[in-house]
Amino acid sequence: MLWTLVRHELLMNLMTFRFLVTIIASMSLVLAGSIVLTDNYERRLASYNKDFQKHQEGNFSGKTYSSFMPELDRAPNPLSLFNQGLDKRAKNSLQIRIGKVPFLWGDVSRNTGFSNPFRYLLADIDLVSIFQILFSLLALVFAYDAIAGDRENGTLRLILVNRVGRGWIVLAKYLGAMLCLTLPLLMSFLLALLLQLQSNAIHYSADDFFRIGGIFLTTVIYTSTFYLIGLFISSVIHRTATSLIVSMFIWVVLTLLYPNVSLFLVNRFIDTEEKVKQADQAIDQILEQFYWTEKVPGNPFENPLLLKGSKSGVTSSSTTHLKKDITFIPHESEVHVPTVKAYFQELTAARIRTAGRIWQIRETAFAETYIRKSGIARNALRFSPAGLYHLSTEAWAGTDLARMQDFFKAGRQYRETILDYFYDKKAFSSRQWFASDKGAVRWDDAPRFSYQPPSVFEDASNRALRDLLLLFVLNPILLMITFAVFSRQEV
Amino acid sequence: MLWHIVKRELFEQVNSLRFALAMLLIVFLMLVNAVGHIDEYKTRQAEYGQQVSAYSARLEGNSNNLYKLVLNGPGELHKKPSPLSFCAHGSENNLPKFASGGRAGWGIGSVSGIWRLKYSGFPSIKAKDIFPVFLKIDWILIISNVLSFLALVFTFDAISGEVEHGTLRLTLSNSIARRTVLTGKFLSCLMSLGAVFMSGVLVNLLLLYLSGTLQLNAQEWSRIGGVFVVGLIYIAVFIALGFLISTLANNASTSLVILLLIWVIWVILVPSMLGTIMSGLNQPSIRRGPSPVYFSRSGLRERYIARGLEDAAPTRKRPPTPATLLWAEFLNEEAREGARLHRAYLNAQVNQIQIAREVNRISPTAIAQYAVESLAGTGFQRHLNFLKNAERYAEEFNDFLISADRADPDSLHVPFVREGMSDKPVSFESIPKFQDRVRLGDAFKGAMLDVTLLLLFFTVLFAAAHVSFQRKEI
Numbered sequence: 001m002l003w004t005l006v007r008h009e010l011l012m013n014l015m016t017f018r019f020l021v022t023i024i025a026s027m028s029l030v031l032a033g034s035i036v037l038t039d040n041y042e043r044r045l046a047s048y049n050k051d052f053q054k055h056q057e058g059n060f061s062g063k064t065y066s067s068f069m070p071e072l073d074r075a076p077n078p079l080s081l082f083n084q085g086l087d088k089r090a091k092n093s094l095q096i097r098i099g100k101v102p103f104l105w106g107d108v109s110r111n112t113g114f115s116n117p118f119r120y121l122l123a124d125i126d127l128v129s130i131f132q133i134l135f136s137l138l139a140l141v142f143a144y145d146a147i148a149g150d151r152e153n154g155t156l157r158l159i160l161v162n163r164v165g166r167g168w169i170v171l172a173k174y175l176g177a178m179l180c181l182t183l184p185l186l187m188s189f190l191l192a193l194l195l196q197l198q199s200n201a202i203h204y205s206a207d208d209f210f211r212i213g214g215i216f217l218t219t220v221i222y223t224s225t226f227y228l229i230g231l232f233i234s235s236v237i238h239r240t241a242t243s244l245i246v247s248m249f250i251w252v253v254l255t256l257l258y259p260n261v262s263l264f265l266v267n268r269f270i271d272t273e274e275k276v277k278q279a280d281q282a283i284d285q286i287l288e289q290f291y292w293t294e295k296v297p298g299n300p301f302e303n304p305l306l307l308k309g310s311k312s313g314v315t316s317s318s319t320t321h322l323k324k325d326i327t328f329i330p331h332e333s334e335v336h337v338p339t340v341k342a343y344f345q346e347l348t349a350a351r352i353r354t355a356g357r358i359w360q361i362r363e364t365a366f367a368e369t370y371i372r373k374s375g376i377a378r379n380a381l382r383f384s385p386a387g388l389y390h391l392s393t394e395a396w397a398g399t400d401l402a403r404m405q406d407f408f409k410a411g412r413q414y415r416e417t418i419l420d421y422f423y424d425k426k427a428f429s430s431r432q433w434f435a436s437d438k439g440a441v442r443w444d445d446a447p448r449f450s451y452q453p454p455s456v457f458e459d460a461s462n463r464a465l466r467d468l469l470l471l472f473v474l475n476p477i478l479l480m481i482t483f484a485v486f487s488r489q490e491v
Numbered sequence: 492m493l494w495h496i497v498k499r500e501l502f503e504q505v506n507s508l509r510f511a512l513a514m515l516l517i518v519f520l521m522l523v524n525a526v527g528h529i530d531e532y533k534t535r536q537a538e539y540g541q542q543v544s545a546y547s548a549r550l551e552g553n554s555n556n557l558y559k560l561v562l563n564g565p566g567e568l569h570k571k572p573s574p575l576s577f578c579a580h581g582s583e584n585n586l587p588k589f590a591s592g593g594r595a596g597w598g599i600g601s602v603s604g605i606w607r608l609k610y611s612g613f614p615s616i617k618a619k620d621i622f623p624v625f626l627k628i629d630w631i632l633i634i635s636n637v638l639s640f641l642a643l644v645f646t647f648d649a650i651s652g653e654v655e656h657g658t659l660r661l662t663l664s665n666s667i668a669r670r671t672v673l674t675g676k677f678l679s680c681l682m683s684l685g686a687v688f689m690s691g692v693l694v695n696l697l698l699l700y701l702s703g704t705l706q707l708n709a710q711e712w713s714r715i716g717g718v719f720v721v722g723l724i725y726i727a728v729f730i731a732l733g734f735l736i737s738t739l740a741n742n743a744s745t746s747l748v749i750l751l752l753i754w755v756i757w758v759i760l761v762p763s764m765l766g767t768i769m770s771g772l773n774q775p776s777i778r779r780g781p782s783p784v785y786f787s788r789s790g791l792r793e794r795y796i797a798r799g800l801e802d803a804a805p806t807r808k809r810p811p812t813p814a815t816l817l818w819a820e821f822l823n824e825e826a827r828e829g830a831r832l833h834r835a836y837l838n839a840q841v842n843q844i845q846i847a848r849e850v851n852r853i854s855p856t857a858i859a860q861y862a863v864e865s866l867a868g869t870g871f872q873r874h875l876n877f878l879k880n881a882e883r884y885a886e887e888f889n890d891f892l893i894s895a896d897r898a899d900p901d902s903l904h905v906p907f908v909r910e911g912m913s914d915k916p917v918s919f920e921s922i923p924k925f926q927d928r929v930r931l932g933d934a935f936k937g938a939m940l941d942v943t944l945l946l947l948f949f950t951v952l953f954a955a956a957h958v959s960f961q962r963k964e965i
Binding site for chain 2: 033040116120257261370
């Protein structure tokens with residue numbers, strides 16, 4: 001019985017003008033979107049490859065230990081085509097310094113593959129935002145007359161004359177329309193994938209296909225949520241025209257206005273400046289302490305100059321000698337080398353200590369300001385299905401804040417590894433810390449950095465599934481309410 | 492007769508559910524806008540004041556020696572924030588807040604290049620960028636997204652609904668011309684939506700005024716008036732579109748479904764996709780800004796070396812030696828060439844965006860946005876005007892340097908080589924200061940094309956609606 005009803009609904013929907021429009025609109029928008037996004041991704045990848053090459057050569061070319069200052073790059077995420085999240089906007093490189101803990105904080109110039117910085121004026125849209133706007137609208141367009149229309153035509157009464165439960169009717173309408181909506185959605189996804197795989201730049205692993213599957217599933221559930229909202233409105237309101245108007249108002253509020261208004265207000269009224277200023281002051285204080293009070297006495301490069309007559313390669317001229325490469329030390333200055341060694345050992349130890357203290361302040365300040373603010377914003381978004389959809393797909397795509405932080409965490413771990421490696425090599429107290437006259441440092445056994453993003457299951461279980469579940473829970477609730485309303489109604 | 496129809500339609504509309512919803516929505520959004528912008532302008536104004544005083548302090552510091560001004564230039568020229576940013580935010584976060592007139596960044600021996608205008612200053616990535624992206628709730632968002640949507644909701648059943656109910660036949664059985672009916676319906680729709688818009692605007696301005704944020708002069712009030720008019724024309728475009736589809740479709744629901752699809756594509760998706768596609772196809776021809784050392788690679792230096800540039804250094808000898816004159820010529824030409832290269836790089840960048848903007852004008856939403864941005868003094872067009880102001884000032888500043896040098900009897904009057912110029916202090920008061928301002932003419936001129944285009948859209952759509960209504964069988 002159910003099957004007959006579903007088939008009937010399906011046929012009714014497939015033959016309509018709106019189904020045709022759905023197919024055409026979604027396919028053409030996905031086509032246009034994919035072309036822009038793929039092109040943009042190719043540019044970003046090229047820019048990343050260039051940087052990566054440059055840094056790969058540069059990172060281990062230092063002749064002394066103190067000149068080890070590697071730059072690590074974050075590869076652009078191909079899934080940012082689906083949901084760009086923070087992939088383009090967060091820092092995409094980090095520097096490993098002995099005296100600084102790498103962090104998602106601090107100003108860096110943008111490097112996202114655009115040769116034209118004005119390009120940020122043009123809006124960038126990703127596939128998920130196309131689906132978010134288009135399919136929620138289409139779901140409501142399919143739903144607004146599902147019950148109200150049948151009631152107006154009198155067909156509802158006709159169907160109910162047969163021995164069909166009202167629950168079956170609601171369920172059949174739901175299944176029929178969802179099949180109809182899933183078809184164009186599936187086609188759009190396949191088209192997008194096809195176009196993306198045409199490009200040589202994009203390679204998806206099995207893990208990525210799981211992620212895309214997750215995005216697809218989330219999109220289906222999102223569409224279904226809006227269909228059920230429409231069905232509910234259609235069962236409550238008796239005239240199709242009114243039902244359509246109400247649906248549209250709800251659509252505008254849920255997808256367009258609520259997310260933007262809530263973020264606008266959160267951004268305006270959660271103030272972070274005060275705490276950031278406090279943290280900056282505390283950091284300045286520590287730095288001042290480091291430079292003035294804690295500064296190790298006996299700088300061997302100021303009066304008196306200990307290594308007289310030595311020659312230097314590339315060095316930085318700051319008073320703390322971040323980078324030192326002495327290529328020649330005359331014999332008569334050799335007696336002073338142990339003093340210089342001791343000086344550097346103490347200086348480096350002080351610097352590592354200072355870095356640790358600054359990092360502690362930063363970490364707490366960051367968690368209390370920017371992270372907290374963005375967390376509040378995310379929670380505000382969760383009150384709208386569109387927000388839930390966005391958050392869940394962002395986690396599936398791995399372009400969200402957690403992923404960006406994960407990259408920096410890997411960078412910090414790498415710094416720790418390097419420090420351990422230096423301790424093992426006794427690098428801080430060695431001559432090669434500051435001088436390469438007795439041979440340059442060999443980096444053969446130095447640890448290399450490689451970033452392994454967390455697997456899809458980790459991302460899903462931590463974040464994506466939570467929002468997906470919230471979105472999903474709305475479905476049975478809405479279905480139940482619709483059924484309750486519909487079964488008590490006079491037809 | 493027309494007035495009678497308008498009155499009847501208006502009465503019907505004002506009493507409907509959608510009018511109440513529309514009023515609620517617009518007034519709420521305008522309130523959100525006002526609440527979000529209270530104090531924002533003050534903070535930005537204070538920030539701007541600080542930057543300007545830093546600029547003056549720098550200029551004053553350099554004024555103890557004329558040649559220091561020649562080398563260091565006027566420093567960072569800051570863009571004045573617009574008091575009307577609540578009308579259109581204009582992605583100001585993605586635009587530079589200043590142009591810098593600073594050192595050339597090269598030197599040969601004792602001679603350094605003289606100052607020039609550079610167009611850098613794009614904002615960098617900051618920690619606060621981890622906040623999710625959203626659209627700023629400004630007037631133009633409310634107009635372009637919400638009011639256009641409301642226009643469709645108000646008009647979708649204007650004709651098709653009455654055809655369904657049979658009331659249109661009844662109306663036309665009286666001796667009324669069809670165009671009178673259409674015009675009457677149009678006017679009543681425009682009036683009711685205009686009333687909704689007007690109430691939102693009044694609430695918004697009242698709140699901003701009471702909070703002391705709004706202290707505008709006559710020029711800025713007239714710009715707000717301009718924004719309001721653009722909003723009305725934009726609404727009229729969508730009312731005409733609604734009538735057109737409503738006469739073409741057979742029943743009200745179909746017409747709304749079609750209208751919504753057109754709306755989603757035309758208002759939301761096209762402005763954010765089409766221009767981006769076109770600009771992707773037109774990458775800027777110059778990919779890198781001129782670096783300070785370019786002059787050593789370009790033929791310019793070789794040409795002058797061939798003429799004996801590096802054989803002799805400039806001297807203070809009187810009358811000026813040929814070497815001094817040659818150096819002066821080289822410095823002038825190098826500065827001109829440098830400025831030209833910076834300008835060419837800028838032009839290549841601007842060109843890509845201009846193409847995208849031209850293409851985006853297929854959608855009235857983009858047109859209205861550009862017009863409102865232009866009137867509000869924010870956004871891309873305003874940035875270009877600011878750069879023009881900066882260029883004008885750069886010329887003025889150079890003229891001042893020459894005339895200050897003329898005033899010194901001890902100088903050789905060979906600008907801009909150090910030995911040929913005055914080394915004396917100049918009075919800080921006499922140095923021209925950069926003052927950025929929005930000219931009313933610029934603002935209206937920038938909006939003119941867009942307003943004309945909007946009117947064109949309206950005329951075409953309304954005429955089409957008229958024709959199809961005339962031919963419709965009822």
